[in-house]
Amino acid sequence: MNLFDLLNPRMFRPLTGRNQRIYADLLMLIWDRCSTSQDYSIGKGALTELAETYMEGLGTILPLDEEDSPGESATDARSQGLLFVRRLRDAGWVEDLEGGYEEENRTALSALAVRLLQLFDELLHPKTVTYSGKLLKAYRLLQDMEHEKSPYENVLKEVSADMADLNTSLRQLNASIGSYIDQLTRNRTPQEVLDLFQQYEDEVVVAAYHRFKTSDNLFQYRTEILEGLDACNGQYAEALAADYCRVERVSESEAAIAVRRLVQKVRDDLEIMRDLLSEIDRNHVTYRKRAVQRAQFMLLSDGSAQGKISDLLRYYAQTIQRPEELFEPDESPLSRHWKFYPTEILGRNFLKPAVNSRKPTPIEQAPPEPPISEEELQRQQELLLEYVRQAVTLENVNRFAGQVLNHRETVSALELASTQSQEFIKIIGLHTYSQSPDRNYEISEQEEWVSCGGFRFQQFWIRRRS
Template sequence: MMNLFDVVPEGLFHLLTGSNRKIYAEALLLLYEHSQRERFGIRYEVMRDLLQELLETQQETGMVISADEDEPVGAGREDQLTLEDVSRAQANALLRRLERAKWIDVETRSQFEAYIVLPHYASRLIAVFQELCEARTVEYQRFAFVTYQLLTGEEAKMRPCFAVMEAAQVTRQFRHELIGLYNNMKHHMETVVQKTSIREVLDHHFETYKSQIVDKSYHRLKTSDHVARYRFQILHTVQKWLLDRGLLQEAAMDGVKSELYETVEQAEYAVKEALFFIEETFVGLEEIFYQIDVRHNQYLRSSYDRARYLSQQHEGLDRRLTRLLELLGQQKQDAEYSLFAINQVRGWSEQSLLPPRRRRMAHQPETHVTVPIPAHVMEELRQRNVEKMRKAITRKKVDDYVMTRLGDRKRMELIELAPSSAEEFLMLGYVYLYGSDGGSRFSLDRQGKRQTVSVGRYRFHNHDIVRKERGG
């Protein structure tokens, strides 16, 4: 195994220990975010503008950016530089320091354009930093499912050595996530006991612990059934591999053939070690789950005890004097400091009294004005309504229309009422309607075989119109 500093430059972490460490951390995360979009390099000018915007935003929030001794910005020309020039110079200096510390590489490509590329170690380290900063949701059932698929799927038949090694790697990640959850609970337990007010305890419990630990990790671990569903199947498959000499030999030969190992003995030993690790992990899941439950209950007990203690804490005279002395001890002892302050207190005045309530005045509606309608307007409206009534089609008009056409006959065909205009076609529709509801002096006798009649541009079904007998 290689030494760490054979891979990572020695001065790599110096930037994260100085006064501007928060700025450099934000810059690295910004670089990593854009490196995922521009996978083959970020243009130098684009990254400089983004860092300039980052620096200006940080300065607006009140963060002070200390000047680096090896990167003086506008030395001797502070009065001649604008704020934009200063932030641009700081962005350039930041990129130069990142390049000297080996966090980034700057490549000059065609047309003399500079591109920023993250070395492999920097990319992996910043990915870990980003993962630590994000409260991500962990799907624990995925690890068990993938492990089972690798050990029993097609990959295990075609490339058994690779499948076993990948299954061990997924199991290692699964175990790492469980141990990380256990340790994270311990961290939150130590944090909550340091809170000094009930509000801080409740805020930490509901906004931090519940949202980051319970909702995104612990609840999913307790409610998911995939781990338990595949656990015994994984253990059965591992035992089958370990007891079958042929499978071990086949996996060892595949490891040599794939050039993962030099000899069959090395490959077989690695395969066995991977299988033993998978077996050990899934056999010990019950103990890990139990310890996580214990840690969760310890946190709940700690937060409850801390909240109860703070709620019962008596803020008496002794406690107030102690707090006052603590605050005085933290103050700077200078000549202008005084233990007492004189405040002006105003006495009673008319302005300090609440004015008397007044009774609400009764509502006064506006005067209703009646505007008379002229006689000619009234006459015009009357004539319009009369004309409208005259044109209206009523049952009596339809009965008179049909009886006139029927004459003395008892029956006639509907074709005799063939329309020649839109008004007559509309009247034909009312004949259909009133001849079928039984309330008119005639009825519509529908023929057994439907006959469609076309007269001009009108089409209708021909039926018989029958006169009703009186009293029928």
């Protein structure tokens, strides 16, 4: 069976046109509303209001794709939102549900769209893998096998699945390190190299690598798990085979062979895990080394003043052959860039570092500070409290987001910078804390760069986090 035997061939067309970001945002907004309902549906009125609010937030009427909307046009946010929703319905992302008597008609996500949007949401909000949790679970299951009535179904099968999931997570981590290395080999500006390095630190080193090397050390239960697997081939072998027969409906001889294979598979997964950790370590060291080297090279050869000076110094280092040449006048083609004076003009002692006097000096006792008045103490306390209230902390940023999103679905950073000029530092804080797990808002960046109040920044939208 081919993939497009299941999917509508037009399904991904909205996500490939010039308005692909708009459709992606609408789909994720619909997913946020529908993901908690019983049938992944939303009332048509609520869906229309959601699309209209989003279009109003954009502040402009977007041109439609002529291929899928021939002859259609929109003059306001409501009609444009309806056209965008209609195209999502025609492409198979949403479908209309008939309501009962005196019930509002509803629109639901299609079954295939639910699966795809779950994957999209996981890409946008990757889950943090707790590596030690799976090994701790495997350890406890194997330790308590003697009290388990279904040792194959509830213990060995679970342990095998967890080991496979754990190695899949490690492979993804290893592949992500490799993708960052590959990205660094392409043509990039120095700032892009540094940004990529910071992104790697945040998304790979802090989120995963540091954790499984420290608090989530993957081999703290390895010895106990191997001992539990030895018991599976020993004292629990008959109970495992009997339970395998009951669950999988096979003969006793087939069950005994299958159990031994499953135990060996778990052992192999532990060995694979060890090899993966070694590979991740090597890739991690390689990436950091290449990132620093590439950043240094590009910073020294990007046409900046620092790069030009480095090129000049490199030229002189290659051309000067004798020590006496250091004291001769510079008549090279590069002399027009700067002027070198022979040390004989100023004297050799001119280049010697200054000598600081080491004579001891008497230490004068500082006069005592006058006592602070009650009014001054209260004023200083008020200043400290005001500083705490204005500090860019997660709590203050969450409070600020709640204020600006009061009775609104979305708001743009440009609008906030124009109307909340005194709170510009908190607008920066919205972007800074956008990845914090305790935030009460979400942001979505756009490719557009805007200027306001003498500052230039990348436009982004703020919406309440569901």
